[in-house]
Each structure stands twice: as C-alpha cells, then as structure tokens.
Amino acid sequence: xxxxxxxxxxxxxxxxxxxxxxxxxxxxxxxxxxxxxxxxxxxxxxxxxxxxxxxxxxxxxxxxxxxxxxxxxxxxxxxxxxxxxxxxxxxxxxxxxxxxxxxxxxxxxxxxxxxxxxxxxxxxxxxxxxxxxxxxxxxxxxxxxxxxxxxxxxxxxxxx
Amino acid sequence: xxxxxxxxxxxxxxxxxxxxxxxxxxxxxxxxxxxxxxxxxxxxxxxxxxxxxxxxxxxxxxxxxxxxxxxxxxxxxxxxxxxxxxxxxxxxxxxxxxxxxxxxxxxxxxxxxxxxxxxxxxxxxxxxxxxxxxxxxxxxxxxxxxxxxxxxxxxxxxxxxxxxxxxxxxxxxxxxxxxxxxxxxxxxxxxxxxxxxxxxxxxxxxxxxxxxxxxxxxxxxxxxxxxxxxxxxxxxxxxxxxxxxxxxxxxxxxxxxxxxxxxxxxxxxxxxxxxxxxxxxxxxxxxxxxxxxxxxxxxxxxxxxxxxxxxxxxxxxxxxxxxxxxxxxxxxxxxxxxxxxxxxxxxxxxxxxxxxxxxxxxxxxxxxxxxxxxxxxxxxxxxxxxxxxxxxxxxxxxxxxxxxxxxxxxxxxxxxxxxxxxxxxxxxxxxxxxxxxxxxxxxxxxxxxxxxxxxxxxxxxx
Numbered sequence: 230x231x232x233x234x235x236x237x238x239x240x241x242x243x244x245x246x247x248x249x250x251x252x253x254x255x256x257x258x259x260x261x262x263x264x265x266x267x268x269x270x271x272x273x274x275x276x277x278x279x280x281x282x283x284x285x286x287x288x289x290x291x292x293x294x295x296x297x298x299x300x301x302x303x304x305x306x307x308x309x310x311x312x313x314x315x316x317x318x319x320x321x322x323x324x325x326x327x328x329x330x331x332x333x334x335x336x337x338x339x340x341x342x343x344x345x346x347x348x349x350x351x352x353x354x355x356x357x358x359x360x361x362x363x364x365x366x367x368x369x370x371x372x373x374x375x376x377x378x379x380x381x382x383x384x385x386x387x388x389x
Numbered sequence: 390x391x392x393x394x395x396x397x398x399x400x401x402x403x404x405x406x407x408x409x410x411x412x413x414x415x416x417x418x419x420x421x422x423x424x425x426x427x428x429x430x431x432x433x434x435x436x437x438x439x440x441x442x443x444x445x446x447x448x449x450x451x452x453x454x455x456x457x458x459x460x461x462x463x464x465x466x467x468x469x470x471x472x473x474x475x476x477x478x479x480x481x482x483x484x485x486x487x488x489x490x491x492x493x494x495x496x497x498x499x500x501x502x503x504x505x506x507x508x509x510x511x512x513x514x515x516x517x518x519x520x521x522x523x524x525x526x527x528x529x530x531x532x533x534x535x536x537x538x539x540x541x542x543x544x545x546x547x548x549x550x551x552x553x554x555x556x557x558x559x560x561x562x563x564x565x566x567x568x569x570x571x572x573x574x575x576x577x578x579x580x581x582x583x584x585x586x587x588x589x590x591x592x593x594x595x596x597x598x599x600x601x602x603x604x605x606x607x608x609x610x611x612x613x614x615x616x617x618x619x620x621x622x623x624x625x626x627x628x629x630x631x632x633x634x635x636x637x638x639x640x641x642x643x644x645x646x647x648x649x650x651x652x653x654x655x656x657x658x659x660x661x662x663x664x665x666x667x668x669x670x671x672x673x674x675x676x677x678x679x680x681x682x683x684x685x686x687x688x689x690x691x692x693x694x695x696x697x698x699x700x701x702x703x704x705x706x707x708x709x710x711x712x713x714x715x716x717x718x719x720x721x722x723x724x725x726x727x728x729x730x731x732x733x734x735x736x737x738x739x740x741x742x743x744x745x746x747x748x749x750x751x752x753x754x755x756x757x758x759x760x761x762x763x764x765x766x767x768x769x770x771x772x773x774x775x776x777x778x779x780x781x782x783x784x785x786x787x788x789x790x791x792x793x794x795x796x797x798x799x800x801x802x803x804x805x806x807x808x809x810x811x812x813x814x815x816x817x818x819x820x821x822x823x824x825x826x827x828x829x830x831x832x833x834x835x836x837x838x839x840x841x842x843x844x845x846x847x848x849x850x851x
Contacts, residue, residue: 239703239706242706247733249407257748318582342581
C-alpha cells in the first residue's frame with residue numbers, strides 16, 4: 230500500500246476516534262435534556278426569560294416546620310422526641326434514636342432525615358416495610374406534619 | 390438523596406448506532422496495525438474482528454431484552470476501549486505468540502459473565518442481602534494467592550496470582566467488586582450511626598469503634614494481605630475505595646482529610662520499611678539518573694521516549710516501536726497507544742474513560758435506593774482511580790504501581806472484573822432511568838442473609 234494511503238488512513242482513524250467521542254457526547258446531551266423542555270413539562274429558564282407569563286408562581290412561604298416526633302399508636306404511644314437538625318434512626322436496635330419496643334419492627338428499620346426545610350423518611354431494607362399514609366415506601370419520601378408513618382404496629386407523626 | 394429526572398425512554402437504537410461506530414474504531418484499529426506489513430487482513434484479523442462484533446451485538450441484544458432502560462453510551466464506550474486494547478495487543482505479538490487471541494478469549498468470557506450478571510441478577514438491590522458474605526468473599530479472594538497449592542508463586546515480585554488449570558488468575562481484581570458491595574451494604578444501613586454516635590475531638594467527629602469495626606476489619610484485611618503480597622497498586626485502590634464510599638455515605642469532608650493524611654503517612658512509612666516501595670519512589674523521583682535507569686526506571690523512561698516520539702498525531706498504528714518498552718502490551722499499553730496514536734489519540738482514550746465514569750455517577754444520581762447509589766459511586770470510582778494510578782504512573786506524574794489499565798491491558802482477570810463492573814453499572818442505570826418501580830423488593834427466600842435487619846419475628850399472617 231502506498232505511503233499516501235497509509236497517511237490518509239492514519240489521520241482518518243484519529244478522526245474516527247473523535248467522531249465516536251462527539252457522537253457519544255451528543256447522545257448524552259440529548260439524554261440529559263439540556264436546553265429542551267424537560268419531561269416534566271416545566272418551562273426552561275430561556276423560555277421564561279422570553280415569556281415571563283410562563284414562570285410559575287413563587288413557591289409558597291416555608292410551611293410550619295416539624296419540631297417534634299410523636300408516637301400515636303403502638304407500645305410506645307404518647308412518646309415524643311424533639312427533632313433537631315440531625316437524622317433519626319428508628320428501629321428495635323439499642324443504638325436507634327427511637328428504640329421501638331415492637332416485635333414487628335426490624336433492628337434498623339427506617340431513618341428520618343432533614344433536607345432543606347422538610348423531613349424525609351427512608352426504609353432501611355426492613356423485613357415488614359415502612360408505610361407512609363398507607364403506601365409502602367420504595368424510596369425516600371418527604372413527610373408532611375400530621376401524616377402517619379407506620380412501622381410494624383407503631384404509628385408516628387411529625388408535629389410542628 | 391438528590392434525584393434528577395430524565396424522560397423515560399429506552400434509547401436502545403442510539404446504543405446500536407454508537408455500538409456500530411465503536412466496533413468501527415476497534416476493528417479499524419485492528420486493520421491499521423498490519424496495514425503497512427501487508428498483513429492487514431490475515432486470519433487473526435478476521436477471527437478477532439468477527440468474534441468481537443458478534444459478542445458486542447449479542448450483549449446489545451441482551452440489553453434490549455433484559456434491561457432496556459440501561460444507559461445507552463456505556464456499552465459502546467467499553468467496546469471501543471476493549472477493541473483498541475485488542476488491536477494493540479495483536480499488533481505487539483511477536484511472530485508465533487498468541488497474546489492477541491488469548492485476550493480475545495478472555496474478552497468473550499468476560500462479556501459472557503457480564504451478560505449472565507444482567508440476565509440472572511435483574512435487580513441490584515438483591516446484592517444488599519450479601520453484605521457480609523461479600524466481606525468474607527473478599528477476604529477469601531485476597532488470601533487465596535498466599536495459600537500453597539493454588540498459589541502461582543511469586544511472579545514479577547508480587548504474589549497475587551493463583552493457578553486454575555492451565556491459566557493464572559488474579560483474584561484481587563474480583564475482590565474490588567465484592568468489597569464495594571460490602572461497603573455499600575454496610576454503609577447504607579449504618580451511616581447514621583457512624584455520623585451521629587461518637588465523640589467530638591476538636592472540629593472532627595470520630596465514630597464509636599463498635600460501629601466502625603467491620604469497616605476497619607475490611608480495611609485491615611485488604612491492606613494487610615496486600616503488604617504480604619507486595620501489590621502496592623491494589624492497596625492504593627482498596628484504600629481509595631474505602632475513603633470515597635465512606636465520604637459519599639456520610640458527606641463528611643473529614644474522612645477525605647484523614648484518608649489523605651493516612652495515605653501520605655503510610656506511603657512514607659512503607660517507603661522506609663519495604664524495599665520494593667522505596668525502589669518505586671526512587672525510580673519515580675530520580676528516573677533519569679543512569680544508575681536508577683539501569684535497575685528500575687527503564688520501563689517508564691522508554692515509555693516516555695516512545696510517547697515523545699509519537700508527538701501530537703502519533704506515528705500511526707503499526708508504525709512505531711512500542712515493543713522496545715518492557716511489558717508494552719500490559720502495564721505500559723497507554724505508552725504504546727500514546728506513541729502510535731499521539732496526544733490526540735491518547736486524549737480521546739482518556740476522554741472515553743471520563744465519559745464512562747460520569748455515566749456511572751449519573752446512574753448513582755438517578756437510582757432511588759441508597760445501596761444502589763453507594764454501589765454505583767464505588768464501582769465508578771474504582772475505574773476512575775485505576776485509570777489515574779496507571780496513566781499517572783506511565784506519564785510519571787506519580788510512582789508507577791502495578792495496576793491494570795481497565796479494558797485495554799492484556800490480562801484476563803482485569804478484563805473479567807471490569808466487565809462485571811460494567812454489567813452492574815448497566816443494571817443500576819436500568820433502574821435509575823426506567824419508570825419508577827413501586828413494587829417493594831420481593832422478600833428473600835429462605836433464611837435472611839443480611840444479618841443486620843433480622844427481626845425476632847416476621848409477620849405471620851399475610
């Protein structure tokens with residue numbers, strides 16, 4: 230094969246490498262939906278700038294924050310626990326923040342953690358599951374004050 | 390717990406298009422390496438190219454069928470890297486040697502195992518049940534090369550291989566996966582204890598020893614065995630994995646500070662106590678001194694000369710002399726590729742790794758369970774750290790240590806482990822990008838194997 234062909238192939242191959250990189254990056258860009266209307270249908274920043282009517286109403290002022298955790302049902306009924314800025318571990322294990330004397334709860338059953346102005350609950354792989362307003366948890370979800378959280382036979386609520 | 394939302398779309402056709410491009414890179418490289426010697430289309434070329442293409446398309450087919458929401462760019466990236474490595478190894482084979490076909494054999498085995506992981510595991514959350522089994526498995530895998538009988542003895546100054554029939558295998562490569570599973574499982578249930586219980590000393594909070602016990606045991610096992618096996622690279626990898634996963638789980642920067650201090654202190658002590666570590670550091674700092682060159686830094690310096698010879702655009706595949714560098718097809722494959730593809734080509738390769746790692750972290754951001762987040766972070770970080778240690782070593786940024794370049798270097802165990810990592814990341818990205826799965830994990834059959842969440846009594850009635 231002539232030298233010219235080989236040189237052409239050499240540079241052609243480097244080009245091919247970068248064509249692959251740029252195709253992958255452009256596939257990712259579409260994947261991340263940058264600069265397009267997001268899947269949720271919310272308008273993008275650019276659309277809002279062009280058309281101020283699209284902007285959503287500013288978020289409601291911060292709701293009354295939960296300040297304490299109350300056990301409303303179960304063996305520990307009536308117990309209250311003040312909520313600070315640190316996560317709370319719920320379960321039967323001795324090291325839990327709230328030790329549940331409930332045979333239907335796991336050792337480390339669930340955790341409550343603050344994020345922004347809200348509290349979230351997350352199941353820690355318990356045997357019998359955690360229920361937020363009668364829905365079994367499959368991921369971390371925000372807990373609004375007054376919504377019952379059931380762990381075994383215990384029901385807790387957040388109160389302002 | 391941040392979550393990003395993406396439109397729910399399988400995007401498998403995008404993957405197919407990118408995969409064809411990636412195969413063009415891999416097969417094109419394999420053709421280029423022989424083009425000036427008029428052996429471009431020899432039987433090895435046809436054999437390797439067709440099998441690589443068939444395996445990659447089969448993998449794609451399995452993803453369509455079994456994990457259709459998996460990330461569409463991961464597989465093409467890995468196939469392109471694997472193809473480039475295969476081409477370079479084929480190119481470096483002296484007449485009569487069979488390293489290229491051996492690498493192909495391991496590629497096929499590794500892809501088959503990764504397919505099996507995706508096919509049978511289905512949901513990465515199941516791995517959480519094997520938290521403590523993974524710890525035991527890691528310890529076993531790390532101790533195996535020291536056991537007489539199965540050990541392959543000391544090869545190139547390190548005792549990390551075992552003998553399996555005619556082949557040798559490096560169990561430490563698989564141990565990084567089992568350790569990541571253990572760290573993810575343990576930290577996802579215990580991070581609050583590590584975070585909250587414990588006493589404060591100054592600005593740093595130290596956890597109770599009891600809560601840290603299993604983590605410290607895991608760390609000691611990996612470091613201890615690796616000191617006896619004299620494998621510096623893997624101990625850096627395991628320690629880095631440990632620090633990063635605990636940092637991701639607790640978001641305390643103090644862990645990174647403590648970790649870096651321990652690495653520097655440990656490195657200083659090791660360089661004084663172990664002659665092989667001292668030799669590595671000396672070969673890094675005084676690489677160009679003639680005495681050091683003769684016994685230590687020759688490999689790195691030859692690699693640097695090779696890359697300098699390649700320059701910006703490289704000498705062209707098959708046209709340089711990377712074979713002058715010792716271990717040109719394994720430890721120094723980055724230098725070989727740097728010589729023949731130039732700076733432009735090596736940047737493309739580094740960028741491929743970067744994209745692969747970002748897709749792993751993207752899967753971690755998207756998935757909804759803490760275990761999956763930690764596992765995806767840990768596995769992606771393991772790939773990233775491996776690249777840093779190897780490429781940094783070859784370019785003399787840090788001392789050269791014995792880690793393999795993921796997917797490129799000749800070596801079966803490393804290929805197998807890295808393909809399993811890709812399989813797991815694809816599975817995690819499948820749950821991350823798919824529609825929200827509202828069904829809880831099916832209860833484990835038989836005995837509860839987690840050992841951490843066992844209640845005294847499960848619900849008896851349905």
